[in-house]
Amino acid sequence: xxxxxxxxxxxxxxxxxxxxxxxxxxxxxxxxxxxxxxxxxxxxxxxxxxxxxxxxxxxxxxxxxxxxxxxxxxxxxxxxxxxxxxxxxxxxxxxxxxxxxxxxxxxxxxxxxxxxxxxxxxxxxxxxxxxxxxxxxxxxxxxxxxxxxxxxxxxxxxxxxxxxxxxxxxxxxxx
Numbered sequence: 001x002x003x004x005x006x007x008x009x010x011x012x013x014x015x016x017x018x019x020x021x022x023x024x025x026x027x028x029x030x031x032x033x034x035x036x037x038x039x040x041x042x043x044x045x046x047x048x049x050x051x052x053x054x055x056x057x058x059x060x061x062x063x064x065x066x067x068x069x070x071x072x073x074x075x076x077x078x079x080x081x082x083x084x085x086x087x088x089x090x091x092x093x094x095x096x097x098x099x100x101x102x103x104x105x106x107x108x109x110x111x112x113x114x115x116x117x118x119x120x121x122x123x124x125x126x127x128x129x130x131x132x133x134x135x136x137x138x139x140x141x142x143x144x145x146x147x148x149x150x151x152x153x154x155x156x157x158x159x160x161x162x163x164x165x166x167x168x169x170x171x172x173x174x175x
Contacts, residue, residue, distance in 0.1 A: 074091075097150075102153075105149045115142070117135060125151055
């Protein structure tokens with residue numbers, strides 16, 4: 001005996017019913033996921049528009065008004081231009097190095113810190129890294145709150161330092 005075929009309208013109705021059930025089941029689930037995604041996503045804080053910062057080398061811009069008394073700093077204008085997002089400066093460590101003054105274990109409460117040796121050399125200590133001699137052309141990052149110190153440096157050392165955020169706390173530690 002031959003199988004009976006469903007009439008064309010009956011087939012279309014069955015397909016519509018099945019797809020309608022699936023669509024109805026999916027819609028609230030999808031809507032819930034989309035709604036949750038909208039409410040969970042944190043909004044980024046609105047920062048003021050950054051400005052261009054241009055800084056040309058001038059000897060008179062090196063000032064002894066920074067973090068360390070044995071250093072002179074040349075602010076590159078990044079903190080003002082970024083409204084505190086970051087800061088950058090050139091540091092000249094004043095020679096000769098006095099380890100009693102310089103070699104103090106400390107950390108900075110920062111999100112990012114990078115140093116590049118422009119001239120001369122500096123010997124550093126960082127937890128997990130030990131002592132490292134950084135020469136002209138060397139660069140390194142210091143993870144947030146890593147304990148470190150300067151051990152020695154050449155009389156002509158100049159460093160470029162970039163830090164986020166511009167304002168941060170430095171904590172000196174007992175060795």
